[in-house]
Structures are given as structure tokens and as C-alpha cells.
Amino acid sequence: MIEYNTQQDSYCFNKDEIDFFINIGIVVTQRCNLRCIHCCEKVQPDEGNLSQIKKIIDKLAENNIKKICVTGGEPLLRKDIIDILKYIHSKKIDLTFSTNGTLVTREFLEKIKPYIQNIRFSIYGSEENHKAVTQKEDGYKIHHFVMGFISLITVPI
Ligand code: SF4
Numbered sequence: 001m002i003e004y005n006t007q008q009d010s011y012c013f014n015k016d017e018i019d020f021f022i023n024i025g026i027v028v029t030q031r032c033n034l035r036c037i038h039c040c041e042k043v044q045p046d047e048g049n050l051s052q053i054k055k056i057i058d059k060l061a062e063n064n065i066k067k068i069c070v071t072g073g074e075p076l077l078r079k080d081i082i083d084i085l086k087y088i089h090s091k092k093i094d095l096t097f098s099t100n101g102t103l104v105t106r107e108f109l110e111k112i113k114p115y116i117q118n119i120r121f122s123i124y125g126s127e128e129n130h131k132a133v134t135q136k137e138d139g140y141k142i143h144h145f146v147m148g149f150i151s152l153i154t155v156p157i
Contacts, residue, residue: 023067023096024060028053028084030073034100035135041073050080054087061091069120071098082111089115096120100134101142121146 028048030041048056060068068088075081076099088095096118109119123146124133131137 022065023069024065025069025071025098026053026056027071027073028075028081029078031077032072032074032100033077033102033136034074036133037135038133043073047073047078050083053084057084057088057091057093061093065093067094067096069096069098074100074103076103076108082115085112085115101146102136104142 027041030043030047032039032041057068070081070084070088075084075097078084085095085097095116097112097116098120101121112119121142123142124130127144130142
């Protein structure tokens, strides 16, 4: 239940119910290998090391957060990305992994499979549009990759 207080223009949450609807996004890096025209990420010099990120995850777990989305920038540019996913999983938190997909390999998917519930990619319409938005040849790769996935799981009508 969320109650809105019109006098104070504020919301009141029941803490026990928070885990049903809050999904926290953790930006583990703002670096990216694409240059999307709409991107608002600005690379910061210090993106936080593994132990700093673990402390944030600890805090969220202590506060009963049940869903986290790991995002960026492009999270795969971090060398310790698998350690981050593993740690979130160890806290029994549902995990969505958001990536632009250009660096995803089958080997990487096999490694992260035990830790994540969802993987999220963005596709900007047609191949031509996708390339125009991401402003990189690499942008094409994810379009082919995701369309390949979809063709595997879709039954032709
Ligand atoms: S993939 Fe995401 S982070 Fe990278 S440039 Fe595009 S919008 Fe920005």
C-alpha cells in the first residue's frame, strides 16, 4: 500500500511491502563502447571498486531489496562484472543484467546463467535505425544477436 499525503505532498510506504515493487538499478560503470545519440551518461573518474560496490549491495540487502538491475554504461567493460553478479546472487536478490550486448559471448552467458534471472538489451528498430542511434558499426552486432535469440524462441505464426 502506498499512501499519498496531500497536505505534505509526500508518499508513505509500508516497508514490508517494498520488496514487491522496488527494483534498484546499480550503474556499475558509465563507460561505454557505443555513442547513442540519446545517451545521458557522463563518465566519472571513479566508478567505485568491487568492495565499494559490495558495500552498496550489503546495504540494499539489509533493507530487504529483492530486485536489482545491474546496468551502465556498458557493465561488461568492468573486469570484475562476474564477481558483482555473483555477490548480488549470494544475497538472494533477483538480478536483471542490462547490456548493450556488443561484448556478450556465449561463454559469458554460460558463466552468468546461474546468477541472473533476466538479461535486457535495447534494440532501436531496424538495423539501419539501430546503427544510426548507437553511432557505431558494433551496434549492428547486437541487432543480429538479439534477432537470433528471438528466432530461436519464437514459433512462426
Ligand atoms: S548503450 Fe547505453 S550507456 Fe552506452 S551509449 Fe548507448 S545509451 Fe549510453
